Amino acid sequence: NAGVMQNPRHLVRRRGQEARLRCSPMKGHSHVYWYRQLPEEGLKFMVYLQKENIIDESGMPKERFSAEFPKEGPSILRIQQVVRGDSAAYFCASSPKRVSGGYGYTFGSGTRLTVV
Amino acid sequence: DQQVKQNSPSLSVQEGRISILNCDYTNSMFDYFLWYKKYPAEGPTFLISISSIKDKNEDGRFTVFLNKSAKHLSLHIVPSQPGDSAVYFCAASEDSGAGSYQLTFGKGTKLSVIP
Secondary structure, eight states, X not given: OOOOEEEOSEEEEOTTOOEEEXXXXXXXXXXXXXXXXXXXXXXXXXXXXXXXXEEEOTTSOSSSEEEEOOSSSOEEEEEOSOOGGGOEEEEEEEESSOOOTTXXXXXXXXXXXXXX | OOSEEOOOSEEEEETTSOEEEEEEEOOXXXXXXXXXXXXXXXXXXXXXXXXXXXXXXXXXXXXXXXXXXXXXXXXXXXXXXXXXXEEEEEEEEEEOSSSOEEEEEOOOEEEEXXX
């Protein structure tokens, strides 16, 4: 029973390149959340998606960042023209349906993005 | 503007004793509070949650207390074990109005349990 799978675990990009982070939710889960953790900070909400639908993207930076969760395949967080400030750990979580605030959804192990 | 604050970056406790991790918040609209544990190079693992209408929730060695008037919650671990050594994050949720419950995290407290 695989948990939330994220890949790659580590990603190094040069400034100006694109970064693609993938997240496969737990089996049977159709809702995905992306969070970012900057160094020495807590996790910060970025976006909440259901298959083929963005529910809440209020935490996404207005430029260069986009997310999708297609009908087939993993959810993708895409960062265009990366800058050093994008260096962080990006975590994905999933849930089987829309849940209440007390639901402790399961996080993946994260992708550590380093921009050089 | 930090809405969830964990003012102690680190805490050391002897094995077998009680660990108390504290968390303060400023947003009265939070309706649930959660604690997560995180080991290095892993994702956060959910431990326990509490509704804002309760003042205590217990699960095995873990108990969370909520003092709504003081906007303060704490996680008690009794007895503490070396395997509990990790970073503990306090998180709070509110309905964003867009159909989702976003979690707002504190910066974490690193707990070290000394054998």
